[in-house]
Structures are given as structure tokens and as C-alpha cells.
Amino acid sequence: MDGNGRWAKERNLPRVAGHRAGVKTVKTIVQTAIETGIPYLTLYAFSQENWKRPKEEVSLLMELLDYFIDHEIRSLKKEGVSFRTIGHIEALPPHTLEKVRQAVASTAENRKLILTIALNYGARTEILDAVRKLLREAEQNPAGGNGSHPLDEQKFSSCLYTAGVPDPDLLIRTSGEMRLSNFLLWQLSYSEIYITRKYWPDFGKADFLKAIREYARRERRFGDVRAL
Numbered sequence: 001m002d003g004n005g006r007w008a009k010e011r012n013l014p015r016v017a018g019h020r021a022g023v024k025t026v027k028t029i030v031q032t033a034i035e036t037g038i039p040y041l042t043l044y045a046f047s048q049e050n051w052k053r054p055k056e057e058v059s060l061l062m063e064l065l066d067y068f069i070d071h072e073i074r075s076l077k078k079e080g081v082s083f084r085t086i087g088h089i090e091a092l093p094p095h096t097l098e099k100v101r102q103a104v105a106s107t108a109e110n111r112k113l114i115l116t117i118a119l120n121y122g123a124r125t126e127i128l129d130a131v132r133k134l135l136r137e138a139e140q141n142p143a144g145g146n147g148s149h150p151l152d153e154q155k156f157s158s159c160l161y162t163a164g165v166p167d168p169d170l171l172i173r174t175s176g177e178m179r180l181s182n183f184l185l186w187q188l189s190y191s192e193i194y195i196t197r198k199y200w201p202d203f204g205k206a207d208f209l210k211a212i213r214e215y216a217r218r219e220r221r222f223g224d225v226r227a228l
């Protein structure tokens, strides 16, 4: 969800105004995903590196998350959305953490749309956490017997924060940046990438549908010579 700051700067507004406008886009995109029948949507809201931003901006981002949960979760729950997170959420301010946990718990049974918000997320840390988990398992079960699954891609994926969620078909990055920015590095191996110059606050329903249409035209070969 990139470009909030530049969107605000172009309007001579403080950066936080860009983030506020960004929340409206979050609502639009989540709603469009529900209407379109997209089963999984993952939004990169706050990276591990984002703590380096000015304290006021970080606080405002947390407040916007509080606001989103306070104002949206009830209706999202009714619409069948499961609200989940990836990342080290325990570092969030305590009252935000509490809201996040309640939102996750209260929507856990839903299946229409799995909405995952990356919060204090970093893909390299996620991969290291998976390795640590595997090492712990190996320590507890040194012979590798006792029903332990051999280490293959499926097993490794099951140790990531996104366990149970399929790898993304499509990665959309707004604001024209050509980077992955430490996002889902393992999971994006075969994803289609769509980059738009539009800033996140300007990215609307029509833009999202355009990205999906473009994705539908892509030929995915997964290394084969034929499309699958």
C-alpha cells in the first residue's frame, strides 16, 4: 500500500493525511475483494522497518488500525471476512494489540475472505522464525521418526506465518516502486507482479479490477513451456 506520503505531499498535506486517505482505499479494496469473490487478500500495512519513521507517524498508523477495527470489523464479520495478521504483533501498543487479537478471535470462523494484515512484518524474519521452529522440532524429535514430516517445500511453508494460506497469485504494488520490500519472499516465488504508478489513496475499485483483468490475461507457466 505504497505512496500515501507522496499523495499527501503533492497536496501540501501532512503525511498522516495520506495514511488517512489510505484507510479509505483499504475499505474499497476489501469490499471489492468480497464482491469479486477473491478468497484471500493480504495487505502490507506496517513493516518491521516502519518503526524508524517519526514517532507521531507511527502512532497515527496505530490509531488508524484501531479506527479500522473499531469501525469495520463488525460489518466485515457479518460479510464473512476472517481478519488475520502476520508479523510480530506483540510489539504493537498494548491497546492496539488487544483490539487486533479480539478482531482475529471474533472472525476466526469466517471463510468468505481471509483478510491478512501484515503488521510489524518482515519476510526474512518470517523465514528465520520458520527455521527456528524446524530446529526446535528436530531437537524434540532427533531421530526424525514419530510421524515427523520430511523437510520439503510443503513442510517449510507450513512453518511460515501464512501456513494454510495459498501463495499469492498476484502481487500488486502501488506508486511505481519496483521492489519487494521484504514482503512474502518465499510465498511470492511464482506470483504475477503488477505495478501501477497510482498512489495507494488513488487506487480505486476500477484500478483493482484492471489489475485482476490483466492477471487473467497472463500466461502462468511455473517453469514449464506450456501454460498451466
Ligand code: FPP
Residues within 6 Å of the ligand: 001, 002, 003, 004, 005, 006, 007, 019, 022, 023, 026, 043, 044, 045, 046, 047, 050, 061, 064, 065, 068, 117, 175
Ligand atoms: C506506505 O506509504 C504506507 C504505509 C507504510 C502504511 C499503510 C497503512 C495504511 C494505509 C493505514 C493502516 C492500515 C489498515 C489496514 C487500516 P508511504 O508512507 O511509504 O508512502 P511514500 O512512499 O509516498 O512516502
